[in-house]
C-alpha cells in the first residue's frame with residue numbers, strides 16, 4: 001500500500017542517520033536565543049551582518065506595512081509592483097553597479113527563473129559540482145544540456161566549453177560556496193565565458209554584504225564588473241537580513257527576464273513592507289561598516305584559535321568556517337555534544353557534501369561577541385579529543401586568547 005511504502009521510506013532515512021527535522025526557535029535570529037525550549041549560543045545563521053533584527057530594519061518594515069498593508073495582492077505584472085518595489089530595484093542596481101535589477105520572492109525562484117529564461121533545449125548549462133541545489137535544479141529544469149565541472153576547476157570548464165556545440169551557453173557558479181566557504185575562481189571563469197561567448201551567472205547569496213571593501217560581494221572582491229559578470233544574482237535573506245532575492249544586469253537582460261522568467265511572472269510579489277525593510281538594510285551596509293570589520297576579526301581569531309587546537313579547517317576566508325571531521329556519525333556526535341553544552345553548530349553530512357568529508361559548519365555573524373567566540377573555542381577544545389582524525393597533543397585547553 002502506498003502509505004506503508006512512504007512509512008518504509010521514512011524508516012530508511014532514520015536508519016541511515018539522514019532524517020531531518022526543524023528545531024523550533026523563539027525570538028529573532030540572534031546568536032543567543034531559545035531553541036527547542038533551551039537557551040543556546042548559535043553558530044548557524046546566515047544573518048552575517050546581524051541586520052535581521054536591526055531596529056531600523058524593523059522600523060522600516062512596520063512603516064511599510066502601515067503604508068502598503070501586508071500582502072502585495074498580485075504578481076508584479078498584474079498590480080503587485082509598488083513604488084517600494086521599484087525603489088528597491090533601483091537601489092539594488094545602484095548598490096551592485098548594474099543598469100537594472102529585478103526582484104524575486106526567493107533566491108531559489110530567482111535561480112530557476114534566470115537559468116530557464118536564458119537557456120533551453122538545444123543550449124547548454126555548465127555548473128560547478130558544488131553549486132547550490134537551486135542552481136542545479138534550475139539547470140536540470142531548463143531542458144538545456146547539463147554539464148557539471150569539478151569544483152572550482154576552470155581548466156575542466158575550458159575543455160567542456162571547447163567541445164560544446166550548443167546554441168546559448170551559460171556558465172553558472174556560486175560566488176561563495178555554501179558548504180565550504182571558499183570562492184569561485186571568478187576571474188578565470190569570466191575569461192573563459194568571454195572567450196566562448198557564453199553567459200556567466202554568479203549566485204552571490206553568501207558574498208553580498210560581506211565581501212569586498214564596500215560589501216558588494218565576491219565580484220567586488222575580485223575587482224570585476226558588469227562586463228565580466230553579466231548576470232549577478234543575490235539574496236536578501238542572508239547578510240541583508242530580510243527575505244527575497246534579485247537579479248542584476250543590463251537593461252536587455254532584465255527586460256528579457258520580465259518576459260520569460262516564469263518564477264517572476266507566476267508568483268505574488270513580495271510584500272512591499274519587505275522591500276522597505278530591505279532598503280533600510282542596504283543603507284546599513286554602507287552606514288555601519290564596523291559590522292563587516294567585526295566579522296573579519298571574528299573570522300581571523302577563530303581560524304587562529306582553531307588551528308592552535310589542531311582542528312582541520314578549510315581554505316575559507318568568509319563567515320562560513322567548516323571544521324572537517326570526516327565520518328558522518330562522528331560529525332553528528334560532535335554536533336550533539338556541543339548542543340548538550342548549549343552551543344548550536346550544524347553537522348553537514350553526505351549527500352550534501354562528498355563521502356568522508358562530513359563537517360561541522362560554523363557560521364559567524366557581526367552579532368557574535370568576542371566572548372561568544374571564546375565560548376565556542378573552549379567547547380571545541382574540550383571535545384576535540386573525541387574525534388579520531390584530530391591530531392592529539394595540540395595546546396592544552398583554555399587560555400584561548
Ligand SMILES: *Cc1c(COP(=O)(O)O)cnc(C)c1O
Nearest residue numbers: 106107108132178205235237244
Ligand atoms: C540560500 C541560497 C539560495 C536560496 O535563497 P533563498 O532566498 O533562501 O531561497 C540560493 N543560492 C545560494 C548559494 C544560497 O546560499
